[in-house]
Amino acid sequence: MQxxxxxxGPLSDSRVVERLxxxxxxxxxxxxxxxxxxxxxxxxxxxRSAIRDMAALALARIRVATxxxxxxxxxxxxxxxxxxxxxxxxxxxxxxxxxxPAVPALAEALRSDPGVVNEAGWAxxxxxxxxxxxxxxxxxxxxxxxxxxxARRAMLAASF
Numbered sequence: 001m002q003x004x005x006x007x008x009g010p011l012s013d014s015r016v017v018e019r020l021x022x023x024x025x026x027x028x029x030x031x032x033x034x035x036x037x038x039x040x041x042x043x044x045x046x047x048r049s050a051i052r053d054m055a056a057l058a059l060a061r062i063r064v065a066t067x068x069x070x071x072x073x074x075x076x077x078x079x080x081x082x083x084x085x086x087x088x089x090x091x092x093x094x095x096x097x098x099x100x101p102a103v104p105a106l107a108e109a110l111r112s113d114p115g116v117v118n119e120a121g122w123a124x125x126x127x128x129x130x131x132x133x134x135x136x137x138x139x140x141x142x143x144x145x146x147x148x149x150x151a152r153r154a155m156l157a158a159s160f
Contacts, residue, residue, distance in 0.1 A: 121150025
């Protein structure tokens with residue numbers, strides 16, 4: 001199984017985690033600096049959005065919550081490309097309560113990004129107890145119907 005990502009749980013080898021963070025976090029945070037090295041790993045199209053999407057996917061699959069990876073995924077929530085924003089929200093949700101520092105950014109995505117409403121709500125629900133006060137604030141606001149439904153689902157999921 002060497003060379004494959006672990007599908008669940010954190011990786012046990014810290015050297016692998018450090019290498020993956022070193023490879024993928026810069027792609028999301030500052031794609032122009034990392035584009036040259038990352039494009040070798042990207043698909044043939046080599047578009048920047050595809051590279052950022054692949055980096056967010058990689059961070060989601062390794063499920064390791066470092067300050068750098070969470071910050072990179074929060075940055076990706078503001079990406080110009082919808083798929084990158086969705087992937088970043090999904091990746092944060094996969095980190096469960098370890099992604100608590102991302103709650104304000106996910107709440108903002110829930111409120112202001114119709115393309116990411118479901119993923120942001122799902123992620124907030126997966127984060128659980130640390131997200132409950134923020135979800136409650138969202139429910140008290142006048143949200144659009146999809147965001148309200150996502151916030152309700154998040155509150156229900158976070159409560160268990």
